[in-house]
Amino acid sequence: MANVELREVTKSYDNQGTLAVKPLTIEIKDKEFVVIVGPSGCGKSTTLRMIAGLESISGGGMYIDNELVNYIDSKDRDIAMVFQNYALYPYMTIAENIGFPLKMQKAPKALIKKRVKEVAEILQLTPFLKRKPDALSGGQKQRVALGRAMVRQPKVFLLDEPLSNLDAKLRVEMRAEIVKLHRELETTFIYVTHDQTEAMTMGDRIVVLRDGHLEQMDTPINLYESPKTKFVAEFIGSPQMNVFPTQLLYENLDVVAVSFNGKGVELGQACKDRLKTDVMAEQIYAGIRPEHLILTNETDPAAIRVQVDNVEHLGHNVNVFFTISDRPEALAATLAVEDAPAVGDFIYLKADANRWHLFDRHSELSLLEPLSL
Ligand code: ADP
Numbered sequence: 001m002a003n004v005e006l007r008e009v010t011k012s013y014d015n016q017g018t019l020a021v022k023p024l025t026i027e028i029k030d031k032e033f034v035v036i037v038g039p040s041g042c043g044k045s046t047t048l049r050m051i052a053g054l055e056s057i058s059g060g061g062m063y064i065d066n067e068l069v070n071y072i073d074s075k076d077r078d079i080a081m082v083f084q085n086y087a088l089y090p091y092m093t094i095a096e097n098i099g100f101p102l103k104m105q106k107a108p109k110a111l112i113k114k115r116v117k118e119v120a121e122i123l124q125l126t127p128f129l130k131r132k133p134d135a136l137s138g139g140q141k142q143r144v145a146l147g148r149a150m151v152r153q154p155k156v157f158l159l160d161e162p163l164s165n166l167d168a169k170l171r172v173e174m175r176a177e178i179v180k181l182h183r184e185l186e187t188t189f190i191y192v193t194h195d196q197t198e199a200m201t202m203g204d205r206i207v208v209l210r211d212g213h214l215e216q217m218d219t220p221i222n223l224y225e226s227p228k229t230k231f232v233a234e235f236i237g238s239p240q241m242n243v244f245p246t247q248l249l250y251e252n253l254d255v256v257a258v259s260f261n262g263k264g265v266e267l268g269q270a271c272k273d274r275l276k277t278d279v280m281a282e283q284i285y286a287g288i289r290p291e292h293l294i295l296t297n298e299t300d301p302a303a304i305r306v307q308v309d310n311v312e313h314l315g316h317n318v319n320v321f322f323t324i325s326d327r328p329e330a331l332a333a334t335l336a337v338e339d340a341p342a343v344g345d346f347i348y349l350k351a352d353a354n355r356w357h358l359f360d361r362h363s364e365l366s367l368l369e370p371l372s373l
Contacts, residue, residue, distance in 0.1 A: 002155035002188055004028040004051060008060035011046050020046050022213040023060060033182050033189045035203035037196060043212040044192045045160055051190060052081050052158050080149035084161040086141045088133040095129040098147040119147045139170045159191040175201055196236050208232050226370035230359040233287050239319055243287040244327035258286045258356060261304040261324040268354030274368040287357035290319060293333035296350045303348040308341045
């Protein structure tokens with residue numbers, strides 16, 4: 001059990017001033033499941049490895065349980081790390097692999113045996129304890145790696161893309177298993193992934209990194225409902241949010257509408273109420289999620305007419321792709337399967353007027369106050 005705090009932590013690999021991690025301040029609470037997510041190269045692994053003590057810290061303070069650990073050896077930080085490639089010892093049995101960290105600590109044999117048995121039971125590995133890693137499936141190997149982390153009862157679990165070597169179905173199963181494990185162990189988990197779905201489904205809170213800096217740290221629902229930046233808006237959600245450059249339209253100095261495919265469409269009252277008080281911009285980015293575009297007909301005053309370029313069938317619904325005047329790349333609308341149009345059809349769509357996201361064209365920061373949930 002431990003909280004983990006990064007205060008203005010930086011990392012420079014080349015000592016020439018380029019920072020792989022820019023001053024990063026995050027506070028992870030005791031027993032929290034925090035996911036660090038972001039595109040490849042944004043500094044996720046570096047951050048995790050600095051927490052683990054596997055990478056030196058160039059600046060700032062790293063605290064575990066309110067204790068400065070910058071100069072404390074990895075093995076003395078009471079953390080356990082699970083890697084993507086499992087890192088199991090091929091010549092040892094599963095029992096020996098799981099018990100290895102305790103053996104290194106010179107724990108009594110009887111204790112090792114007892115802990116290995118307990119851990120194997122939680123992870124449903126008991127039938128495999130005498131086997132070698134080669135005789136196990138990918139998912140089972142990953143559970144052994146988790147077991148080896150659990151056996152020491154560390155204060156913090158660090159997991160670096162632990163599921164990326166598994167096939168899609170197994171990944172979904174292991175996602176649920178790891179969340180369950182976190183609930184049972186009541187320990188702090190810090191989990192790195194580039195996969196936003198993994199982040200959204202597993203994390204109590206999510207840290208979104210971009211180019212070594214923090215874009216937003218929030219709950220999954222807040223990231224979805226109230227992204228602070230255009231980057232977060234586009235990173236969280238699948239298919240990704242439709243974001244395009246456009247204009248805000250004013251009436252007597254009040255924002256009333258947004259231009260959507262050349263047409264002024266009114267913003268909903270709830271959306272207008274959330275506008276930051278100092279908004280004066282005309283040129284903005286507007287965003288609407290595919291699931292907040294609704295099929296309508298030409299008599300609807302909010303309707304825009306678009307031609308369907310592509311249709312993706314997902315079973316229970318369809319993603320329909322089309323382009324608008326403000327953006328050359330395709331936009332998406334998620335529609336019910338009964339409403340699926342054919343490629344080439346002209347359809348009428350409107351945005352749910354209260355689900356618009358608006359961003360400053362230059363800073364790319366949201367122009368809306370966060371939704372209070
Ligand atoms: P992520 O885990 O998000 O993919 P990393 O933390 O691995 O990102 O990398 C962040 C940045 O630091 C990248 O630009 C990467 O090239 C650089 N980097 C990572 N490890 C090293 C290293 N050992 N030496 C030099 N640069 C590195």
